Amino acid sequence: MKIIYSSALLLLIMSIHFSAKSQSLLILQDTTSRGDNCVPPKITDACVTFIAKKSLELSFTSSVDRLVNVASKTEIGEYIEYNLTFPTDDLQYLDRVLSVHCQLFPQESRINLMLEPKESLRYFVTISECYNTYLKNGVNLFAQALYPEAKQEYSKAQECFDAPSDGEMVMRISVIDTILYLKKIAQENFEALDFKSAMETYNKIIALNPNDLSAKQKYNEAQSENLKLCDKNLKKAYRYYDEQNYEKAIALYNNILSNDCYDKNSEEYKLVEANLENIEKKANKHREIATAITYQMNLSRKGSPIKTFFGLSVGSYRDRKWAAYFTFLFNTEMFEAFRSNFPKPERTPEIDLAVGTTVRPVRNLYTPFWIAFGVGYTGVSDRTKLRVYSAVSPEVGILAKIPFGRDPKAGLVLRYTLQYRFALDPQMQNYFKRFNHIVGLGFCF
Numbered sequence: 001m002k003i004i005y006s007s008a009l010l011l012l013i014m015s016i017h018f019s020a021k022s023q024s025l026l027i028l029q030d031t032t033s034r035g036d037n038c039v040p041p042k043i044t045d046a047c048v049t050f051i052a053k054k055s056l057e058l059s060f061t062s063s064v065d066r067l068v069n070v071a072s073k074t075e076i077g078e079y080i081e082y083n084l085t086f087p088t089d090d091l092q093y094l095d096r097v098l099s100v101h102c103q104l105f106p107q108e109s110r111i112n113l114m115l116e117p118k119e120s121l122r123y124f125v126t127i128s129e130c131y132n133t134y135l136k137n138g139v140n141l142f143a144q145a146l147y148p149e150a151k152q153e154y155s156k157a158q159e160c161f162d163a164p165s166d167g168e169m170v171m172r173i174s175v176i177d178t179i180l181y182l183k184k185i186a187q188e189n190f191e192a193l194d195f196k197s198a199m200e201t202y203n204k205i206i207a208l209n210p211n212d213l214s215a216k217q218k219y220n221e222a223q224s225e226n227l228k229l230c231d232k233n234l235k236k237a238y239r240y241y242d243e244q245n246y247e248k249a250i251a252l253y254n255n256i257l258s259n260d261c262y263d264k265n266s267e268e269y270k271l272v273e274a275n276l277e278n279i280e281k282k283a284n285k286h287r288e289i290a291t292a293i294t295y296q297m298n299l300s301r302k303g304s305p306i307k308t309f310f311g312l313s314v315g316s317y318r319d320r321k322w323a324a325y326f327t328f329l330f331n332t333e334m335f336e337a338f339r340s341n342f343p344k345p346e347r348t349p350e351i352d353l354a355v356g357t358t359v360r361p362v363r364n365l366y367t368p369f370w371i372a373f374g375v376g377y378t379g380v381s382d383r384t385k386l387r388v389y390s391a392v393s394p395e396v397g398i399l400a401k402i403p404f405g406r407d408p409k410a411g412l413v414l415r416y417t418l419q420y421r422f423a424l425d426p427q428m429q430n431y432f433k434r435f436n437h438i439v440g441l442g443f444c445f
């Protein structure tokens with residue numbers, strides 16, 4: 001027998017017990033043909049035919065019949081035709097409810113049979129689409145970026161009896177797990193101010209789900225914050241350039257270019273590239289000329305005659321790092337002290353040693369000054385009693401460099417130091433001048 005499926009059948013659903021969480025039978029009435037194979041045994045009987053796939057293996061129970069009479073079962077290809085007959089000669093049969101059972105699951109479907117004598121009805125029995133229903137629900141939730149809910153629907157689709165074995169649900173669930181992981185990574189990058197990585201990660205999410213409005217919004221936020229950060233770095237780079245701190249300026253310019261702050265065809269991007277090239281050229285030519293050697297002098301009058309001190313100070317005066325210096329001073333009486341007949345006993349030989357630290361407090365082209373501070377030792381000899389008196393001499397000084405040319409390899413150095421002395425033996429303080437002013441002139445290279 002030819003089985004006819006038409007659009008009219010879908011509009012005449014006698015009973016659909018459909019659940020979004022489980023499978024159920026779907027019973028459709030056929031109004032285009034009659035069950036010719038079903039012959040009622042009595043004139044007062046009616047005939048009802050059900051057609052279903054063999055795998056369903058239907059069975060029937062009735063609310064008013066002690067036993068449902070299955071008159072015949074006929075195989076038609078992959079289908080089975082069940083022909084049932086029912087008595088109609090009693091008014092109680094008007095309230096008959098027929099329950100249709102399937103071996104695949106315990107749920108049953110019920111239809112009300114209002115039968116008349118010799119009436120013949122025909123039904124098709126199928127199963128509600130479990131897999132497609134959950135798949136559709138999952139797709140809708142995924143489009144709304146409701147990933148946990150979509151994952152749950154996809155998991156239910158996997159369990160459906162009609163689920164294909166193509167692994168599609170495994171793939172869809174894997175995509176959701178990937179998106180959830182990427183969202184976590186993107187948020188961590190955003191909080192760590194790594195906005196470029198956050199943008200790249202949100203782009204991956206958008207590629208997996210173009211409808212994810214939250215990811216698009218987060219991408220825009222990261223892009224905005226990245227531009228703000230690049231503007232700050234650009235200002236810092238200008239400042240480092242003024243301070244001749246080319247190493248840090250170059251690092252910031254490279255950071256700006258690598259973070260995709262500006263479009264590569266924009267004027268801002270071209271300007272940053274030009275500035276970077278200019279700084280790199282200057283960095284290759286720039287030398288700190290950090291080492292300085294100065295000739296130290298002290299011309300001071302303590303009574304009469306004039307005492308003259310001289311010596312050397314050697315140190316390193318770096319642009320961006322701390323360094324150190326060493327100073328050695330003595331007066332002309334030191335030479336006289338080696339004579340056996342020292343001509344003027346009232347003159348005292350004196351020696352000064354000092355070590356300390358140097359630092360550049362302000363780093364730019366217009367303030368080439370360094371601060372030096374340290375501690376020293378001063379020794380004074382008493383020739384008449386052949387004694388040596390000692391003092392501690394903390395000091396602070398300032399040094400200025402005057403480079404030779406725009407890209408110098410050497411320069412002139414001026415140095416001034418203020419020294420304070422206090423004797424270890426307070427009674428000998430009069431042997432020491434309390435404040436000592438030292439000037440120096442030399443070269444740096």
